[in-house]
Amino acid sequence: MRTMQSGVKLKGWVKGVVVVALVSLVAACGGGGGDSSSNNSSAAPNSGSLPASPTQQPIAATAANTVPITVGRGVKGVINIPTVSVKVCAPGSTTNCQIIDNIQVDTGSFGLRVVGSVLNPALLGALPNVTSGTQLAECATFADGYTWGTVRTATVAIGGETTTAGIPVQIIGDLAATSVPKGCGSGVAENTANDLGANGILGIGTAPNDCGATCVTTVHNNYFACSGGTSCGPTAVPLNQQVANPVASFPVDKNGVIVQMPPLPDTGAPSATGTLVFGIGTQSNNALPTTVQTFTTDTYGDLNNSVYNGTTVQAFLDSGSNAYFFGDSSLTQCGSNYANFYCPSSAQTRSINLVGLNKASTTASIGILSAATLFGNSSNYAFNDLAGQIGGNSSFDLGLPFFYGRHIYYGLDQTANGGQAPYVAF
Structure with missing residues (x-):
């Protein structure tokens, strides 16, 4: 951190x-x-192209x-x-x-x-x-x-x-x-x-x-x-x-949360304000729309059968990670100033196939810009296309950049009491 x-x-x-x-x-x-x-x-500011950004507002x-x-x-x-x-x-x-x-x-x-x-x-x-x-x-x-x-x-x-x-x-x-x-x-x-x-x-x-x-x-x-x-x-x-x-x-709104973050410009922003919503389907403001795709997970929210570059990976949607973190030898890493981050010479798009235990699947595309380019504006603290090396090819961390412009749902594991299985949805 x-x-x-x-x-x-x-x-x-x-x-x-x-x-x-x-x-x-x-x-x-x-x-x-x-x-x-x-x-x-x-x-993108350094040529190449990025996938279309999601546009949901909190x-x-x-x-x-x-x-x-x-x-x-x-x-x-x-x-x-x-x-x-x-x-x-x-x-x-x-x-x-x-x-x-x-x-x-x-x-x-x-x-x-x-x-x-x-x-x-x-x-x-x-x-x-x-x-x-x-x-x-x-x-x-x-x-x-x-x-x-x-x-x-x-x-x-x-x-x-x-x-x-x-x-x-x-x-x-x-x-x-x-x-x-x-x-x-x-x-x-x-x-x-x-x-x-x-x-x-x-x-x-x-x-x-x-x-x-x-x-x-x-x-x-x-x-x-x-x-x-x-x-x-x-x-x-x-x-x-x-x-x-x-x-x-919590007394009522205890079955999950929704993390809602605003869209961002590709080059980042000084700040961003979103909303954390408690409960899913318990109030008028936290319904799970039929248009949202739900992926059941293990207890810890992992999508263990996901696939990146032909390799099965453990994927997870983690607001506590400040970038996308995954292994990809085709992406140039930054120098010592920004060690472990990626610094491609042009904008990049990468895709991962997310697969839930319920067999639900989708292809998620992410954009990547050079960390050196992004950090060139030292007044910006919010970025939606920052990525780095995770130190292996078995995990794919969809960190906070994935959350911008999305509503992401987390259903708590209630199976110990005969309730819902854990899930993520977006």
Whole structure:
């Protein structure tokens, strides 16, 4: 989540090791309005051609089950970081609360994680520790690094939605760096807002919690029991103590979310404003249209039978990735200034066949411009045709660029209670 310092977030331990990078444009002036809904032409600034851009607009974030999504300079000037504001309260309290801005919207992970240093001491001290014999902590591993901190209970509100009770959340960086146990993640620690590029991560993908049955029955290097907050060993954790997707605990609008982002010009924009809608088919503003194609997925939202360049790949639609990330030796990579991004000499179009477990399939075309060209305008933070290398040919990450001009639906996995199978739709 940081330029030259951090990689894009995937699904923690669910994903294999990949090598990707995010770019931070730390410019003197980085924001401002700008028209992010015009100039969606197929002509590219460095010749070649791009596919036609999708043109859906987000609905107004005025209903109780909505909240605005903002892409802009944010905490550290990291490009393509969609953020919302989240209200965290001590369980049972309506006064000991805090609204935290710049929480990244991540459909590729599950559960709320908040940097401990941005919380008021009175609130932080009132969030009960989740215990598994001793204090429970988590090492959440992402593509380039990890977050380390305690698991605590908090009531979470987003827009007009509030969890029915306290849920487990991760407090990032509230344990000493010396307490990080052997086997915790890889890469660099992302335990401050500066390192993370945001004040936290809101994981609202298809899974109701961040590890599931795997961590109930088997010990992994995800959850740790910490004696005195210092001596930490891996432990199995029941579902009700795992960091939880807040949406699953909303009273009514709990079966999924819709991420709606505006169209962008091909060369990017200083900012973009979208809408996060809670619930699917539960209110008048969140119906699933018959024109939308639905793809059932595994628990974690993956489309494991997709095909790119004749190779079966694991594809996923991940708002927490700031670019398209996939392997393609025909695309020129950038130099060290923008390592791991693609810098083709002309505009490029690539297509992937997305296939759901329900056999639904479609061909999705994406546009790619040179990262060096895009980053030439240091005041832009929103891009719809940025791509980079994922470090292999087995995965295809449809990151935030894919979301611009689309409404993308995520149906939560409710099969444990006899309900719907997880799905994505657009």
